[in-house]
Amino acid sequence: xxxxxxxxxxxxxxxxxxxxxxxxxxxxxxxxxxxxxxxxxxxxxxxxxxxxxxxxxxxxxxxxxxxxxxxxxxxxxxxxxxxxxxxxxxxxxxxxxxxxxxxxxxxxxxxxxxxxxxxxxxxxxxxxxxxxxxxxxxxxxxxxxxxxxxxxxxxxxxxxxxxxxxxxxxxxxxxxxxxxxxxxxxxxxxxxxxxxxxxxxxxxxxxxxxxxxxxxxxxxxxxxxxxxxxxxxxxxxxxxxxxxxxxxxxxxxxxxxxxxxxxxxxxxxxxxxxxxxxxxxxxxxxxxxxxxxxxxxxxxxxxxxxxxxxxxxxxxxxxxxxxxxxxxxxxxxxxxxxxxxxxxxxxxxxxxxxxxxxxxxxxxxxxxxxxxxxxxxxxxxxxxxxxxxxxxxxxxxxxxxxxxxxxxxxxxxxxxxxxxxxxxxxxxxxxx
Amino acid sequence: xxxxxxxxxxxxxxxxxxxxxxxxxxxxxxxxxxxxxxxxxxxxxxxxxxxxxxxxxxxxxxxxxxxxxxxxxxxxxxxxxxxxxxxxxxxxxxxxxxxxxxxxxxxxxxxxxxxxxxxxxxxxxxxxxxxxxxxxxxxxxxxxxxxxxxxxxxxxxxxxxxxxxxxxxxxxxxxxxxxxxxxxxxxxxxxxxxxxxxxxxxxxxxxxxxxxxxxxxxxxxxxxxxxxxxxxxxxxxxxxxxxxxxxxxxxxxxxxxxxxxxxxxxxxxxxxxxxxxxxxxxxxxxxxxxxxxxxxxxxxxxxxxxxxxxxxxxxxxxxxxxxxxxxxxxxxxxxxxxxxxxxxxxxxxxxxx
Numbered sequence: 001x002x003x004x005x006x007x008x009x010x011x012x013x014x015x016x017x018x019x020x021x022x023x024x025x026x027x028x029x030x031x032x033x034x035x036x037x038x039x040x041x042x043x044x045x046x047x048x049x050x051x052x053x054x055x056x057x058x059x060x061x062x063x064x065x066x067x068x069x070x071x072x073x074x075x076x077x078x079x080x081x082x083x084x085x086x087x088x089x090x091x092x093x094x095x096x097x098x099x100x101x102x103x104x105x106x107x108x109x110x111x112x113x114x115x116x117x118x119x120x121x122x123x124x125x126x127x128x129x130x131x132x133x134x135x136x137x138x139x140x141x142x143x144x145x146x147x148x149x150x151x152x153x154x155x156x157x158x159x160x161x162x163x164x165x166x167x168x169x170x171x172x173x174x175x176x177x178x179x180x181x182x183x184x185x186x187x188x189x190x191x192x193x194x195x196x197x198x199x200x201x202x203x204x205x206x207x208x209x210x211x212x213x214x215x216x217x218x219x220x221x222x223x224x225x226x227x228x229x230x231x232x233x234x235x236x237x238x239x240x241x242x243x244x245x246x247x248x249x250x251x252x253x254x255x256x257x258x259x260x261x262x263x264x265x266x267x268x269x270x271x272x273x274x275x276x277x278x279x280x281x282x283x284x285x286x287x288x289x290x291x292x293x294x295x296x297x298x299x300x301x302x303x304x305x306x307x308x309x310x311x312x313x314x315x316x317x318x319x320x321x322x323x324x325x326x327x328x329x330x331x332x333x334x335x336x337x338x339x340x341x342x343x344x345x346x347x348x349x350x351x352x353x354x355x356x357x358x359x360x361x362x363x364x365x366x367x368x369x370x371x372x373x374x375x376x377x378x379x380x381x382x383x384x385x386x387x388x389x390x391x392x393x394x395x396x397x398x399x400x401x402x403x404x405x406x407x408x409x410x411x412x413x414x415x416x417x418x419x420x421x422x423x424x425x426x427x428x429x430x431x432x
Numbered sequence: 433x434x435x436x437x438x439x440x441x442x443x444x445x446x447x448x449x450x451x452x453x454x455x456x457x458x459x460x461x462x463x464x465x466x467x468x469x470x471x472x473x474x475x476x477x478x479x480x481x482x483x484x485x486x487x488x489x490x491x492x493x494x495x496x497x498x499x500x501x502x503x504x505x506x507x508x509x510x511x512x513x514x515x516x517x518x519x520x521x522x523x524x525x526x527x528x529x530x531x532x533x534x535x536x537x538x539x540x541x542x543x544x545x546x547x548x549x550x551x552x553x554x555x556x557x558x559x560x561x562x563x564x565x566x567x568x569x570x571x572x573x574x575x576x577x578x579x580x581x582x583x584x585x586x587x588x589x590x591x592x593x594x595x596x597x598x599x600x601x602x603x604x605x606x607x608x609x610x611x612x613x614x615x616x617x618x619x620x621x622x623x624x625x626x627x628x629x630x631x632x633x634x635x636x637x638x639x640x641x642x643x644x645x646x647x648x649x650x651x652x653x654x655x656x657x658x659x660x661x662x663x664x665x666x667x668x669x670x671x672x673x674x675x676x677x678x679x680x681x682x683x684x685x686x687x688x689x690x691x692x693x694x695x696x697x698x699x700x701x702x703x704x705x706x707x708x709x710x711x712x713x714x715x716x717x718x719x720x721x722x723x724x725x726x727x728x729x730x731x732x733x734x735x736x737x738x739x740x741x742x743x744x745x746x747x748x749x750x751x752x753x754x755x756x757x758x759x760x761x762x763x764x765x766x767x768x769x770x771x772x773x774x775x776x777x778x779x780x781x782x783x784x785x
Contacts, residue, residue, distance in 0.1 A: 005512070022492065022509075023509045023512055023513060024462060024489035024490065024491060024492070024509045024510065024512075024513045025467070025489060025490050025491075025492045026489055027467075027471060027474045027490070029474060029475075029481035029482065031475050035471075053445070053528050053558070053559040053560045054442050054443070054445040054446070054559060054560055054561060054562060055444075055445025055446060055447045055448060055472060055527070055557075055559035055560075056445075056472065056528070056559055057442050057445075058441065058442055058443075058444055058445050058448065058472045058476060058477065059471055059472030059475065059476060061437070061441040061442060062441055062472075062475070062476040062765045062766075065441055065744075065764070065765070065767060066765075066766065066767065070439060070441075074436065074437065074438050075436065075437045075442070076433075076435050076436050076437075077435045077436075077437070077442060077725075078435075078560065079435070079560050080558070080560055083528075083531075083532060092435060095433060096433060096435055096436050099433040099436045100436050100438060103436070103438045104438070116528075117466065117528065117529055118528050118529070118532065120495075121498070121499075121529060121532055121533075122532075149466040149467045150466040150493060150494060150495050150498055150529060151494075151495050152466070152467070153466075153492070153494040153495070154494065154495065154496070357487075357489060357512075357513040357516055357517055358516060358517070360485055360486070360487055360488075360489075360517070361485055361517075418482055422475070422766075424475065431767055432766040432767060432769065
């Protein structure tokens with residue numbers, strides 16, 4: 001089956017896992033997802049230093065500025081002479097980072113250093129740079145970040161590697177059997193069955209996305225179990241649990257009841273009687289309310305809203321909701337079964353690329369569409385949308401119920417899409 | 433160290449500047465880059481997305497194509513996009529990696545012209561300069577490729593050159609006795625922009641307009657003056673003599689110089705320009721100066737009595753200096769977007785003067 005050269009394709013005709021041809025890329029003016037600056041600031045008291053060319057620097061420094069966090073951000077500008085003189089890029093990086101740290105009112109306990117694509121292509125001796133920096137600042141913990149988008153088409157992305165580097169500084173502490181950590185996500189666990197169950201079991205909960213102090217962040221090393229609910233954080237969680245010799249559970253927000261039940265059962269945590277039955281009943285009741293409310297109104301979903309957009313589309317479609325479009329550019333391997341199910345049972349469902357050249361001139365229908373996610377909202381041109389990224393910390397039956405309530409709210413209350421979606425990093429402070 | 437920034441952001445970069453300059457000209461601008469430059473431009477350096485479309489794309493360069501110098505995908509992707517989107521021209525902008533590996537953009541332009549039949553030109557950027565340089569290169573490249581000797585001249589026709597949202601929020605220039613032929617490039621169009629050679633006068637309203645004004649002077653005999661028009665007349669800010677003082681206007685030199693000249697004429701008070709953007713040759717008086725980077729600027733402001741600058745500059749200004757805020761989108765971006773005044777109405781943003 002050929003990959004589509006158009007911006008949209010019926011799922012019945014789509015190819016797994018890449019429904020669309022690669023080409024020039026469009027970037028929608030929608031910015032709620034997090035970038036490496038937002039992620040780095042999850043470590044309390046950490047200072048970030050970027051070493052790059054003007055144009056690349058502008059994006060990250062303005063991210064920090066819009067968060068009101070310039071006090072925890074410094075930069076070193078690379079110029080042509082850094083590219084043309086042998087050894088200059090190492091010198092500029094070392095001296096620049098040193099200068100940035102010395103100019104701060106107080107030496108920060110943690111510094112995240114971000115070299116860029118150019119460092120890689122210049123064959124820069126990164127090991128030497130850190131050796132020298134650690135010699136100059138023996139009390140500082142240096143985190144080895146990288147801002148190298150040129151590498152992201154193959155292998156791991158800069159944000160996956162950053163999450164891992166951030167977890168590398170968590171020390172191996174004696175494991176406490178009563179302590180469990182959510183790790184790898186940007187969104188703290190909210191309406192979340194695991195959180196509920198841990199609380200019912202009287203366990204202490206830690207969350208890498210919700211630490212107030214560096215001490216608290218580092219104390220995550222005493223957790224006996226790690227729960228990862230975001231795909232981009234899995235590499236970090238695998239690495240830290242291997243290093244600390246701890247267990248982990250990987251359970252991104254799924255809308256499949258059986259998957260939820262199986263994941264919770266496999267955790268070995270004690271679950272109250274009728275937990276699963278009551279959870280499913282609550283979801284179905286909430287779903288009925290939604291169906292009664294929105295009727296046959298078309299629904300659009302995008303990949304930034306939830307880790308498993310096709311699982312969501314399948315769940316909604318199976319329960320009579322008129323899912324019209326899923327906005328995505330590729331399908332994650334974990335969604336193959338959902339892809340095939342939708343292909344066989346709902347072949348008219350449209351997959352729509354978010355970066356195809358034609359998207360610069362989106363064709364918006366007159367029809368009112370309920371959207372899930374900021375990109376879907378922008379493409380559909382609607383204020384009736386669920387403003388959520390990365391699953392919003394939701395999980396399990398309580399998470400699904402909350403998600404449906406958010407859809408009801410989106411139907412009832414239109415948002416100012418034009419004001420909301422250009423703001424970066426949903427959930428972070430925005431000073432614009 | 434000159435290359436480090438502790439407090440201030442850097443100005444918008446040259447790649448964004450190029451994209452901004454060409455935004456409304458009806459072409460297709462392709463940034464040969466993995467994704468960083470496009471995201472930066474899209475998010476922080478452009479305000480027009482919701483009101484006006486523009487064909488601005490990135491190539492999505494990956495490591496293997498960068499290492500092997502594989503231009504084939506770049507070329508075929510552009511051809512496919514051009515066939516689909518039907519731009520009036522194609523502009524290519526460079527970024528650090530293609531700059532490092534010496535990608536032959538002019539050669540690629542020739543291939544693209546053959547394959548698409550569209551005019552194609554290269555904008556000489558590499559992400560290591562500020563927006564004024566990128567805009568300047570874009571306007572100049574556009575002029576060289578797209579302008580033709582006019583069949584007729586428009587009496588008292590004038591072009592406004594060097595105007596983008598990175599510096600300006602408004603295009604409402606009242607010039608009595610003149611007819612505006614084109615604006616490069618805000619609230620404009622392809623059809624207007626390509627008529628520029630029909631004008632009898634060019635007004636460079638920012639440093640990024642100077643190079644294309646000089647080109648049009650040499651090529652089409654169109655004289656130019658530099659500066660914001662005041663009182664309905666073209667006005668060259670360099671004609672107003674100013675003396676050294678401890679009052680400073682920080683920013684882009686043509687705009688800052690024009691405001692300094694306005695203040696001098698209006699009040700007799702001398703303000704000196706501290707130019708913090710890149711293009712300054714022939715744009716500063718003896719009392720003015722150029723500053724590169726945060727450290728130099730902080731030093732230059734040490735003796736200031738009065739400062740007119742973007743609000744972020746206040747963070748490195750002496751606390752006892754009187755500070756008048758003049759937000760500049762190319763510096764503080766969206767932080768003060770709602771407070772950016774119409775530069776053509778200085779009475780509004782310099783109320784005490």
